[in-house]
Amino acid sequence: MSRVLGLVCRECKAEVPPGMVNTCTRCFGPLEVHYDWEKVQESISREKIARGPHSIWRYEDLLPVESAEKVDLGAGFKKLHRARNLGRALGLRELYVLDDSVNPTYSFKDRVTSVAVTKALEFGAEAVGCASTGNLASAVAAHAAKAGLPAYIFIPESIELGKIVQMLSYGPRIIPVHGNYDDANRLASEVADAHPTWAFVNINIRPYYTEGSKTLAFEVAEQLDWQAPDHVVVPMASGALLCAIARGFQQLEQVGLTPENHTRISGAQPSGCAPIARAVQTRGDVVPLRTYETIVHSLAIGNPADGPYARDAILHSRGGAAIPTDEEVLEAIHLLARTEGIFTEPAGGTTVAGLQHLVENGTIEPDERVVLYATGNGLKTQESLTRTIHIPASIRPTVGAFEAMVSSPPPANTPQKTRGTAW
Numbered sequence: 001m002s003r004v005l006g007l008v009c010r011e012c013k014a015e016v017p018p019g020m021v022n023t024c025t026r027c028f029g030p031l032e033v034h035y036d037w038e039k040v041q042e043s044i045s046r047e048k049i050a051r052g053p054h055s056i057w058r059y060e061d062l063l064p065v066e067s068a069e070k071v072d073l074g075a076g077f078k079k080l081h082r083a084r085n086l087g088r089a090l091g092l093r094e095l096y097v098l099d100d101s102v103n104p105t106y107s108f109k110d111r112v113t114s115v116a117v118t119k120a121l122e123f124g125a126e127a128v129g130c131a132s133t134g135n136l137a138s139a140v141a142a143h144a145a146k147a148g149l150p151a152y153i154f155i156p157e158s159i160e161l162g163k164i165v166q167m168l169s170y171g172p173r174i175i176p177v178h179g180n181y182d183d184a185n186r187l188a189s190e191v192a193d194a195h196p197t198w199a200f201v202n203i204n205i206r207p208y209y210t211e212g213s214k215t216l217a218f219e220v221a222e223q224l225d226w227q228a229p230d231h232v233v234v235p236m237a238s239g240a241l242l243c244a245i246a247r248g249f250q251q252l253e254q255v256g257l258t259p260e261n262h263t264r265i266s267g268a269q270p271s272g273c274a275p276i277a278r279a280v281q282t283r284g285d286v287v288p289l290r291t292y293e294t295i296v297h298s299l300a301i302g303n304p305a306d307g308p309y310a311r312d313a314i315l316h317s318r319g320g321a322a323i324p325t326d327e328e329v330l331e332a333i334h335l336l337a338r339t340e341g342i343f344t345e346p347a348g349g350t351t352v353a354g355l356q357h358l359v360e361n362g363t364i365e366p367d368e369r370v371v372l373y374a375t376g377n378g379l380k381t382q383e384s385l386t387r388t389i390h391i392p393a394s395i396r397p398t399v400g401a402f403e404a405m406v407s408s409p410p411p412a413n414t415p416q417k418t419r420g421t422a423w
């Protein structure tokens, strides 16, 4: 008997058999995976995990798959850096950065996609698809290539050129859509309804897909010698990542891999598109945005599917939410790179700048053990930074010219007022 019993509605708790569905037929609530916890507990142990593969699949007992064969490019098993320099700059005693920018396609989306495409094969899907703000596209296209499945990728027209070049290299059909992410997502949902044998990773197999992000909680706890941290700071778009990390820490406690934990969970969104973070700050409803503009394209979702659940997870854990400006985001990208040697994309800059806000306003206390998630790579989003860096003028190849150059201070990298358009 499988450790996955099926799906269960997050609202009315109705049970649904496993399949390519994401909403409850009774109340239209979202579904989540229903595990047989006795089975999970019987089979999981710290020792077994330690002997497992160097990927998300070391936590297989807490993932919703049946097949031995995984669609695996090596997502996960990323380093938790002790960030002493950044910690000192921000006034934190014990800060860590989980660097998820170095996954196979350079974002955390490889974690969710490895699970989702494995699941798509289990369900006998004939193709895979997704709506993407940029990073999921490459993750899905790459894993589809590995699985030998066609991929249909719906993207808003205004994402970064670097991400488009990357996703195209894996050979999917990309469908740029006039409008923003929410328009692309709406179309992808309609296409998913019209093609029931296609697995849209963040639509009709969303309950399985989001489970992959729990591994970001597991990896942190494992690298902290099976202790959960006091506080984590997470970037938010749909809110699914934050919910999965919260669920991950809670499940570790449930199966006895960590002692009782009280991890506080805070989220960050850019000021141009912050529906979840504003709901946290006002303790009100998540009000969907019809229009939005920010350089942080990967977090630009106006109608976040997991918004209310992310807000509740933050408030329940006594965390907070931060809303940095685009200029603060760009400065924070430089700050993380200069202090810790990690080059992240604007989603990571949002998280670093968000952490800064949360320390300054006292939400995060100096003595807390804090983990920051850097979820995407800066090389994918170079155009957002080209306005902030100064490339020195070339010199003649002489030592004299070199000495003259370094005798004056280098020009600082200074974020300038930016608009949302990327290219």
Ligand SMILES: Cc1ncc(COP(=O)(O)O)c(C=O)c1O
Residues within 6 Å of the ligand: 107, 108, 133, 134, 135, 136, 235, 236, 237, 238, 239, 240, 241, 242, 298, 299, 345, 347, 348, 375, 376
């Ligand atoms: C780099 C990066 N970080 C964080 C997120 C947020 O993920 P979620 O939509 O699960 O909130 C995204 C979403 O696309 C992303 O690309």
Ligand SMILES: [Zn+2]
Residues within 6 Å of the ligand: 009, 010, 011, 012, 013, 014, 024, 025, 026, 027, 028, 029
């Ligand atoms: Zn229901």
